[in-house]
Amino acid sequence: MTVATLTCAMVTLGVLFYVFYLPGRLHMGPEKTRLAYLQERKEVVYENLRDLNFEHQAGKLPDQDFKSLKASLEDEAAGILAEMARLEQAAIRPLPGRKETRI
Amino acid sequence: MSQIGSFALLLALALSTYSFLAGVLALARPGAGSERLGETARRAGIATFAVVFLAALVLVISAFHDDFSIAYIFHHSNRDLPAPYKFATLWSGQEGSLLFWSLLLAAYGFVLRLRHKTDVRLFAYASAIISAVQIFFLLLLNFAAHPFALMQGELPADGAGLNPLLQYPEMVIHPPMLYLGYVGFTVPFAFALGALIMRYPGEKWIRITRRWTMVTWAFLTCGVFLGAHWAYSVLGWGGYWGWDPVENASLMPWLTGTAFLHSVMMQEKRGMLKMWNMWLIFATFWLAILGTFLTRSGIISSVHAFAQSSIGGWFKWFLVITFVTFTFFFFKNKSHLRSEHKLESLISRESSFLFNNLLLLLACFTVLWGTWFPLISEYVQGNKVTVGPPFYNKVAIPVALLLLLLTAVGPLLAWRKTSLESLKRNFMWPALGALAVGILMVVFGVRPWQDIAYFYALMAAMLSALVGLTVASEFIRGGRVISRHTGQNLLASMVHLFHRNTRRYGGYIVHFGVAVVIIGILGTPFNQDKEKEMGFGDKMTIGPYTLVCESYTQDDNPNYSNEWAIINVFKGDRKIETMYPERRFYKASQQPQTLPRIRSTYKEDLYLTYEGLNEQTGRPIIKAHLNPLVMWIWVGVLIMIGGTVLALIPNAVPVRVPAPARIQTAPVGAGD
Amino acid sequence: MKSLPNSVLRTFQAGALALMVFALLGASDEGARFNSLGHRLMCVCGCSQILLECNHVGCTYSDRMRGELMAGLDRGENDDLTLQDFVQKYGPTVLAAPTGTGFNRVAWIMPFLALALGLLTTIFIVLAWKKRPALAAPGGVLPVSGAELERFRTQARKETQI
Numbered sequence: 001m002t003v004a005t006l007t008c009a010m011v012t013l014g015v016l017f018y019v020f021y022l023p024g025r026l027h028m029g030p031e032k033t034r035l036a037y038l039q040e041r042k043e044v045v046y047e048n049l050r051d052l053n054f055e056h057q058a059g060k061l062p063d064q065d066f067k068s069l070k071a072s073l074e075d076e077a078a079g080i081l082a083e084m085a086r087l088e089q090a091a092i093r094p095l096p097g098r099k100e101t102r103i
Numbered sequence: 104m105s106q107i108g109s110f111a112l113l114l115a116l117a118l119s120t121y122s123f124l125a126g127v128l129a130l131a132r133p134g135a136g137s138e139r140l141g142e143t144a145r146r147a148g149i150a151t152f153a154v155v156f157l158a159a160l161v162l163v164i165s166a167f168h169d170d171f172s173i174a175y176i177f178h179h180s181n182r183d184l185p186a187p188y189k190f191a192t193l194w195s196g197q198e199g200s201l202l203f204w205s206l207l208l209a210a211y212g213f214v215l216r217l218r219h220k221t222d223v224r225l226f227a228y229a230s231a232i233i234s235a236v237q238i239f240f241l242l243l244l245n246f247a248a249h250p251f252a253l254m255q256g257e258l259p260a261d262g263a264g265l266n267p268l269l270q271y272p273e274m275v276i277h278p279p280m281l282y283l284g285y286v287g288f289t290v291p292f293a294f295a296l297g298a299l300i301m302r303y304p305g306e307k308w309i310r311i312t313r314r315w316t317m318v319t320w321a322f323l324t325c326g327v328f329l330g331a332h333w334a335y336s337v338l339g340w341g342g343y344w345g346w347d348p349v350e351n352a353s354l355m356p357w358l359t360g361t362a363f364l365h366s367v368m369m370q371e372k373r374g375m376l377k378m379w380n381m382w383l384i385f386a387t388f389w390l391a392i393l394g395t396f397l398t399r400s401g402i403i404s405s406v407h408a409f410a411q412s413s414i415g416g417w418f419k420w421f422l423v424i425t426f427v428t429f430t431f432f433f434f435k436n437k438s439h440l441r442s443e444h445k446l447e448s449l450i451s452r453e454s455s456f457l458f459n460n461l462l463l464l465l466a467c468f469t470v471l472w473g474t475w476f477p478l479i480s481e482y483v484q485g486n487k488v489t490v491g492p493p494f495y496n497k498v499a500i501p502v503a504l505l506l507l508l509l510t511a512v513g514p515l516l517a518w519r520k521t522s523l524e525s526l527k528r529n530f531m532w533p534a535l536g537a538l539a540v541g542i543l544m545v546v547f548g549v550r551p552w553q554d555i556a557y558f559y560a561l562m563a564a565m566l567s568a569l570v571g572l573t574v575a576s577e578f579i580r581g582g583r584v585i586s587r588h589t590g591q592n593l594l595a596s597m598v599h600l601f602h603r604n605t606r607r608y609g610g611y612i613v614h615f616g617v618a619v620v621i622i623g624i625l626g627t628p629f630n631q632d633k634e635k636e637m638g639f640g641d642k643m644t645i646g647p648y649t650l651v652c653e654s655y656t657q658d659d660n661p662n663y664s665n666e667w668a669i670i671n672v673f674k675g676d677r678k679i680e681t682m683y684p685e686r687r688f689y690k691a692s693q694q695p696q697t698l699p700r701i702r703s704t705y706k707e708d709l710y711l712t713y714e715g716l717n718e719q720t721g722r723p724i725i726k727a728h729l730n731p732l733v734m735w736i737w738v739g740v741l742i743m744i745g746g747t748v749l750a751l752i753p754n755a756v757p758v759r760v761p762a763p764a765r766i767q768t769a770p771v772g773a774g775d
Numbered sequence: 776m777k778s779l780p781n782s783v784l785r786t787f788q789a790g791a792l793a794l795m796v797f798a799l800l801g802a803s804d805e806g807a808r809f810n811s812l813g814h815r816l817m818c819v820c821g822c823s824q825i826l827l828e829c830n831h832v833g834c835t836y837s838d839r840m841r842g843e844l845m846a847g848l849d850r851g852e853n854d855d856l857t858l859q860d861f862v863q864k865y866g867p868t869v870l871a872a873p874t875g876t877g878f879n880r881v882a883w884i885m886p887f888l889a890l891a892l893g894l895l896t897t898i899f900i901v902l903a904w905k906k907r908p909a910l911a912a913p914g915g916v917l918p919v920s921g922a923e924l925e926r927f928r929t930q931a932r933k934e935t936q937i
Contacts, residue, residue, distance in 0.1 A: 004106040011107075012114060015154065019118070019146045022139055031224065032304060040305045041916070048372060048518065049935040055517040057584045060529070062522045069447070069519055075918060077935075078927035082919040085927075340828040347823060446904035454901050461893045469886040476873065476882045484878045489817050491871035492825060498886045 038084045045077045105173050108161035108251040115154040115205075116241040119234045122147035126231035130224070130301075141227055148216050148230050151237060152209035159193060159206045162250055166192040171259050174252045175199060181262035181691035183661035187275050188265055194278040195265055197414070198250035203279070204395060205240040207286040208233065211315075215290060225308060228297030229290070236289055239421045247414050264691025267663075271337045277329040281353055284323025285391040288360060290315045292388035295381055300432050302439045309371045313606075314751055316367070320360050321747040327353050328740040339697040339712045341632060341728035343736070346495045351470045352394035358470070359387040362463040365456050372518065373453065374443025378433075379460070381440060385429050390467075392422060397474075448520035455513040462506045469498050500559050504566060507621060510614050511569040514577045529580070533572035540568040556628035563625040570618035574611045581608075602755035609750025616746055619739030626707070626732030634714065636722040637668070646729040648709055649673040653681070655723060663687045668713045668725060672702065684713035684725065707731040805848055812857060813844055815872070819865050826871075840865075 052073060056066040122144045129141035162175070166189045171177040179196045180189055194200040212233045219226035244250065268274075291312040298308040330353060335343035344350060363383040369375045396418035446453055473490040481487045515521070515529045544561055545551070551558035582597035591599065601608040635643045637652040644650075650670050657666035667685035671678055685698040702709040710728040717724055810827065818829035820836040826844070829837040840861075847857040861869045873879035919927065 004104070004110075007107050008110040008114075011111070011154065011157065015114065015118065015150045019121075019143050019150055022142055032222070037304050038916070040307055044306070044372060046931070046935050049931065051518055053935065054581070054584060057587075058580045060515070060517040060521050060525045062524065065520050065522060074928040074931050075924070076916070077931035078924050079916040079918050081927040081930060082923055083916055340824060342828065345824065345828075442904075445907040446901060449901060449905065457897050457901060461897045465886070465890050465893055468889050472882070472885055472889075477868075480873070480878065480882075486866070487868050488873050488879060488882075489868045489871055490873060490882060491817060491823075493815060493872040494882065497872075498883075502886075502890070 035084060035087050038080050038087070042077065042080045042084065045073060045080060049073050049077065104161055104165050104168070104170060105251040105253060108158050108165070109249070111154050111158035111161065112202075112241065112245050112249075112251070115151050115158065115209075116238065116245055118147045118151045118154060119237040119241055122151060123231055123234035123238060126227060126234060130227055130231065144234075145216050145219060145227070145230060148212050148234055151234070152206075152213035155202070155206050155209040155241075158250075159202055162199060162202065163190060163193055166190070169262065171262050172254055173250075174254050175250045177254055177259060177262045179262070179265055181264040181662075183691070184262075184265055184270075185662065187272070188270055191269070191275045191278075192265065194282070195269055198244070198248040198252075200278065200282070200398075201240060201244055201248050201395075201414075202250050204282055204286055205237065205244060207279075207282055208237055208240065208289060211287060211290050212237065215293075221311060222307065224301065225294065225297055225303055225311070228301055229293040232293035232296055233289060236293075239417075243414060243417050247417050261691060264689060267687065267689045267692060267694050267696040268337055270662075270689070270696075271333060273329055273333045273336065277326060277333050280322050280329055281326030284319055284326045285353075285356065285394055287315065287319025287322060288356060288384070288387045288391050290319070291363075292384050295384045296429065296432065299381060299436050299439065302436055306371050306374065309367055313367075313371075316360070316364060317747055317751055320357075320364055321744055323353070323357050323360060324740065324743055324747075327357055328737070332737060335733070336699065336701065337696075339699045341630070341699075341710050341712075341726075341730060342627075343733070346473070346492045348474050349394075349398050351474045352390075352397040355467050355470055356387050356390040356394055358463050358467040359383055359390055362460045362467075363387055365463075366460050369453055369456055375446075375453065376456075377440035377442065378437065381433060383460075385425075389422065389425060392418070392425070396422070450516060450521045450523060450526060452513065452516045452518045452521075455509060455516050459506070459509050459513065462502055462509065466499060466502045466506070469502065470495070473498075503621075504559065504562050507563065507566040507570060507618070510617060511566060511573045514573055514611055514614070529576065530573075533569050533576055536572045537565040537569040541565040554628065560625040560628050563621050567618035567621045567625075571615055574615045574618075577611060578608070599755075601749070602752075605752045605754055606750045609746050609748075609752070612746030612749060613743045614746075616739045616742030616744075619742055620736050621739075623732050623734065623736030623739055626730060626735075629731045630728060632726065632728040634724060634726040636717055636720065637670075637725045638722055643725065643727060645709070645727045646707065647674055648727075648729070650711070650725070650727060652723075652725070662691070663689045666713075668711075668723060670711060670725065672709065682709075682711050684711040686713050686715060703734045705732075705734055708733045808854070809844060809848060812848075812854060813841065815858065815870065816840070816844070816861055817869055817871050819869055 049070070052061075052066065052069055055061055056063075056070075061069070124144075125140050125147065126144035129137040129144060162173075165173050165176050166180050167186070169176070169180070169182050175196060175198050176192065179199065180192045184192075188195075192199060194203045212230065215226060215233065216230055219230070294308045294312045294315075297303070327350075330350065331343040334345065334350075335341075338345075363380065366376050366383060367380050370377050370380050396415070448454075473494055476490045477487045511533065512526075512530070515526055541561055541564070544564055549557055549561055551561045578597050578600065579593070581600040582593050585591065585596035585599050585603075586593055589596065589599065631645060633643060633645050635641070637643060637650075639652060639654055641652050642649055650672055653669040653671050655666060655668050657664070659665075665685055665687040667683045670682045670684065672680045672682055680702055682700045682702060684700045687696045687698060688694075689696065697712050697714065699710055699712040701711075708728070708730040710730055712726045712728075714724040714726050716722065813827035814825055816826040818824050818826045818834065818837045818840065820829065820834045822829055822834065826837060826840055843861070843864075844857065847860055852860070858870065873882040875883065918924075
């Protein structure tokens with residue numbers, strides 16, 4: 001009985017110590033940035049472009065479809081790349097009075 | 104000992120409640136102190152794992168120490184039970200398996216909370232949702248199905264023993280596999296719901312959970328088929344799938360989970376089907392809970408009704424609460440789930456996924472409908488009816504065949520748009536191959552017009568061939584493209600191709616595995632069986648085999664007494680094997696059991712059971728089954744698991760392109 | 776002109792097939808009937824197994840039920856009557872699948888109804904999605920044009936070559 005009680009007490013103490021003893025600084029992590037989001041989108045569009053190239057070469061798409069699909073994906077990629085470039089520029093030289101916009 | 108277990112369960116409940124409340128508070132009121140609060144919530148989640156682990160450990164140790172003061176140990180173990188089964192006591196009964204569920208969930212939560220730095224906020228949401236599910240199971244364990252409840256009155260000298268059907272090596276791994284699958288779907292569900300609640304921008308949560316989902320799916324696949332293999336090797340009726348409600352319960356989340364694995368790719372790559380996927384992963388989670396409920400509540404009679412009790416009410420409420428909660432957040436944040444792209448063509452990978460989802464869900468609906476119809480019938484017409492194998496065989500097989508057709512065609516379709524010309528061109532050779540298979544089968548005596556079962560078998564064989572051939576053609580065509588660029592030989596190019604997109608080509612291998620499984624299943628209409636009283640020297644012929652009874656013998660050990668037949672198997676004049684079908688009588692549980700013996704070859708299984716003695720003549724009865732192609736089911740499952748493991752390997756050619764990620768200042772809001 | 780002989784041929788084929796089916800039905804011997812009926816009945820011992828597949832050691836029902844089935848066939852009863860005898864004696868749960876009458880028909884209709892509805896819905900969705908007007912750029916990314924567009928398109932093209 002006492003061994004059991006002692007074990008329970010030890011476990012409780014150990015757990016409480018682990019949960020509530022938090023030395024040093026903590027942070028919940030940064031909120032996801034627009035740039036990180038764009039980076040993800042870029043990866044997705046790039047992957048789609050690679051797939052498209054590959055599927056075209058594997059003979060699943062006629063040239064005409066390939067061209068139009070590729071153009072639309074490249075447009076999407078260009079939009080993302082342009083915005084990424086702008087954000088990176090702004091980070092190096094913040095424009096006075098301009099705030100980052102939220103999507 | 105039992106006090107420590109009981110206390111651990113209470114402590115775990117307190118910790119997970121704290122983890123949930125503190126986690127929600129930290130997320131709902133960001134500001135000073137919320138980070139510390141959030142961190143304590145995360146740590147409380149981690150500590151829950153440690154404490155639930157302690158409770159499970161106590162139960163296992165009690166089983167090994169034959170502590171029959173604990174009612175659960177008394178009911179599911181006995182002194183002479185072999186050690187592995189004593190360990191398996193943890194999941195042999197209702198209370199233990201709920202504890203095991205809770206332990207696995209805590210373990211998944213533990214891993215998730217350790218990896219929180221990937222995306223702290225998203226993980227915090229997922230962690231809170233997992234804690235909420237955990238609270239339910241711990242409430243159940245503490246107040247409705249206590250694994251450490253004590254025996255009343257005088258202590259028994261020995262336990263009641265483990266159900267003989269469960270005393271089989273596979274039973275030690277089948278439930279953990281199945282449960283890992285059931286429980287695992289909580290993780291992608293938690294991320295999906297978390298992402299919805301926080302209106303998480305982008306689809307990164309899918310990338311984060313992609314591997315979780317695949318691993319979980321593999322566990323569930325393994326669990327379902329281990330169950331089938333166990334039924335085949337232990338129940339002794341010569342089959343592996345009886346459309347039992349509990350088998351059905353494991354199949355349902357597998358079907359929706361499979362649908363989710365496919366359709367989530369549309370969200371990841373094209374930003375489509377977001378709402379649908381949300382419902383799909385919810386349904387999978389919900390059906391996994393329902394599966395646990397059906398297995399454990401005894402609401403529907405089944406060979407698995409190892410446990411019957413009153414926990415049904417708890418489960419019903421939990422199912423209702425999760426449904427209401429999910430629906431609330433779905434409608435609240437629906438605008439976040441708008442589609443990003445339109446469908447460009449009817450002949451595209453996208454539309455094939457839509458039809459794939461339709462058929463998988465239809466299969467799930469059919470199974471659900473068949474499982475619940477007895478209850479519906481009782482409600483409507485006042486009497487229960489049985490919905491057994493004849494129903495499912497008629498309804499599910501056409502759906503399965505359509506799915507197989509889609510599995511064959513799907514890989515030939517490109518994303519967004521495929522020209523009809525190329526589809527025809529790429530489809531021609533596999534289709535001719537499949538046709539050749541069909542003609543060969545008819546030549547070798549399969550008469551599809553004689554019986555619908557033969558027709559199905561023929562179709563299944565042709566479609567399986569079609570799947571195999573389209574998979575092969577995809578590898579070859581892709582390999583050629585690589586070969587053109589790199590100058591490698593075709594084989595090296597195909598390996599290269601696989602490494603470029605492991606998920607896709609691993610997935611194709613899984614498809615191939617499915618085709619092989621179907622080949623195994625299509626042997627069923629050609630099954631034969633024979634039953635005969637066999638004395639010494641008596642003969643029985645089945646298919647190409649002649650069975651000659653050599654003798655009968657018996658033995659006794661502390662756990663059971665047994666008798667078995669010694670049957671020599673001849674093929675022509677040549678003796679090829681001696682088989683020992685067996686009957687056991689378990690002493691503690693006072694239950695008999697037959698143990699079939701199986702001789703597996705790639706062509707057929709010879710399956711022998713010792714049925715017992717004829718009451719009138721006193722002569723032993725041997726039943727022989729000849730089940731063609733069964734081995735291919737297990738081979739196919741291994742291929743499916745192998746394919747999944749390959750799909751988990753990271754792509755060799757990095758899809759990522761280097762880009763600076765220095766700016767950490769501007770948060771994104773909602774993605775709408 | 777061409778279609779007429781074809782349709783006649785088809786009618787003949789269908790007729791021949793039907794005749795063959797009837798011939799096969801007539802030819803089925805008692806063993807096959809026992810097997811087929813035995814697979815349409817459940818063992819009622821609580822094992823939830825098909826009657827002919829129940830192999831419970833010491834099952835007190837299945838042997839007796841098999842005997843009754845054999846006796847029914849020996850009396851020369853037709854399939855329906857034999858099954859009906861079992862329903863009378865053991866209740867409707869003895870049948871392994873719902874019958875095709877009354878409310879039980881719903882059990883059979885529902886999956887096919889769901890298939891039809893599902894197919895229609897999916898086709899409708901596919902068509903609707905195809906007709907959907909081009910959607911706004913996802914994630915609020917603004918389209919670019921002119922030299923900037925060319926520059927970034929070239930970059931994307933370079934970075935995504937096989």
